[in-house]
Amino acid sequence: MDGRTQFRFDATAVETPCFVVDTGLLARNLEILAAVKARTGCKILLALKGFAMWSVFAQLREVLDGVCASSPHEARLGREEFGGEVHAFAAAYSEAHVRALCATADHVVFNSFGQLTRLGPVVEEECARLGRQVRLGIRINPEHSEGTVPIYDPCSPGSRLGVRRRHFRPELLDGVSGLHWHTLCEQNADSLERTVAAAEAAFGEFFSRMEYVNFGGGHHITRADYDIALLCRIITDFQDRYGVQVYLEPGEAVALNTGYLVTTVLDLIEADMPMAILDTAVPAHMPDVLEMPYRPHIVGSGEPFEKPYTYRLGGLSCLAGDVAGEYSFDAPLHLGQRLVFTDMAHYSMVKTNTFNGVGLPSIYTFHPGRGLQLVRRFGYEDFKGRLS
Ligand SMILES: Cc1ncc(COP(=O)(O)O)c(C=O)c1O
Structure with a gap:
């Protein structure tokens, strides 16, 4: 089939x-993702923005480690229906968003050091009140484009997504446990290889201070011609070099062709x-x-x-x-x-x-x-x- x-x-x-949605085809995609996890020890999250059909979450969580959410609502859905780790990223949060995320998310990734310094203390206060722990991250912009369509390229000139190296504030990294980038869209592992090289050239000195680095989504891992061996090599080398946990957060690859x-x-x-x-x-x-x-x-x-x-x-x-x-x-x-x-299945049902x-x-x-x-x-x- x-x-x-x-x-x-x-x-x-x-x-x-x-x-x-054909759950047999979903199982086939999950097998591929499970093999990547087994070979590398990376963690894989479901990007809910791409696929949020919660009636099949029980099947997905047998393999995937949790979800990444773009909003308090997605984070709540992840907490209530998926379980596992809930990571959140948005281009900006209001204080109300951050307070809501403290009840549901495990990781909140900020898009600027301004948001981190203004809202980091809110996270601390709200988590103390709730008796929960939420770790903080920063999204970086490696300024390396692999795509050609600007609206799907977070590294296009003028993009608001991720902190560029010249705006990066190493002195504010205390309390930050992860760095995140998302730059790909339906791409193969060679695009990731070049992206990792660009990210290392700009931000490499900070990686080993982190607990994790998140390579975002856009990896077309379950496509027939995807170079899984190269993906696994990139992840393993990266984890060995910096002693960090690598995360991937595909949406499309989870539900591709299902x-x-x-x-x-x-x-x-x-x-x-x-x-x-x-x-x-x-x-x-x-x-x-x-x-x-x-x-x-x-x-x-x-x-x-x-x-x-x-x-x-x-x-x-x-x-x-x-x-x-x-x-x-x-x-x-x-x-x-x-x-x-x-x-x-992906990006249709959610939209x-x-x-x-x-x-x-x-x-x-x-x-x-x-x-x-x-x-x-x-x-x-x-x-x-x-x-x-
Ligand atoms: C931050 C982030 N993570 C993950 C994804 C999922 O990407 P994909 O569905 O292409 O794998 C996206 C998609 O826009 C994203 O913006």
């Missing part, structure tokens, strides 16, 4: 639109070219298709005109650009037909919204051997509850 191109459940047995968005053809029209309207809305159910942007794969489809019947596939919202792309098929599409978009009042997709799991299970169905109350 290849989750990039195929699926193994009955697409007519689900109500649409819906996400289906999930689907199943849709139904509602109408077939002529609109300069044959067009199918699906019971989904691209800006509401798969916004990254428009934001990244990218062309999702549909099982059984080809590039435009590669197969005999080509259609433009659109959604049911008002947006003129509510279009997934142009696809060709072996046979004409028909009303009621199911179309299955692949690789929709859904109810623009136009469209319903949120239901969520199913598919367990090999046990079949489909409806996990959650959404309704009017979920739409209304976000408004007032």
Whole structure:
């Protein structure tokens, strides 16, 4: 089974639109991550921003050490539903955020020394009150870009993410137990190798003073061509050189190629070219298709005109650009037909919204051997509850 191109459940047995996550494919990704942990002793956190389907957390926590959170809400979800270590990072926190994180997080990473000096004492005070311990970290910016798209490159000129070496304040490191960077996006281990070299050149003198260094996310570890041997070598060498614990915090790699968005053809029209309207809305159910942007794969489809019947596939919202792309098929599409978009687990489910009042997709799991299970169905109350 290849989750990039195929699926193994009955697409007519689900109500649409819906996400289906195949726990067998998740298990395959987890095996790869478990092997990286076993070979290196690194710790791996789930980046909740990428995948926060809490009904499968029990499966994920058999391998992963905890979560990284971008907000008090994610941290609370991690504490309540995942367990293990909860790490938090945000570009800035309010005092209220930090107080909330003291109840749920184990590590709070600041984006500036200004935030560290202003809010570090708040952490100390709140933790004393709660009888908890929260360790502090600083995000650094190695100023080494591996990506070419500025909005996905935290090292692009003008980026607000991470402290540059010229602004680094070694005299304020007392009480800081970790350094963190996040600079990659869907990249292979060679990108990490160059990033580590850049980070060492700028910040290497501080690493051995730390308990941990977090290499962030963006490692496409579970992709077929990912160089796992190189990743393991980089981590092991780094830990040996500096005597620190290395963390990775992938989101995408955990759920890569494990999930689907199943849709139904509602109408077939002529609109300069044959067009199918699906019971989904691209800006509401798969916004990254428009934001990244990218062309999702549909099982059984080809590039435009590669197969005999080509259609433009659109959604049911008002947006003129509510279009997934142009696809060709072996046979004409028909009303009621199911179309299955692949690789929709990460960064789709977490980003859904109810623009136009469209319903949120239901969520199913598919367990090999046990079949489909409806996990959650959404309704009017979920739409209304976000408004007032
Ligand atoms: C700080 C941080 N950590 C981890 C991640 C997860 O990245 P990915 O899902 O690409 O592995 C991100 C993604 O933006 C991030 O900003």
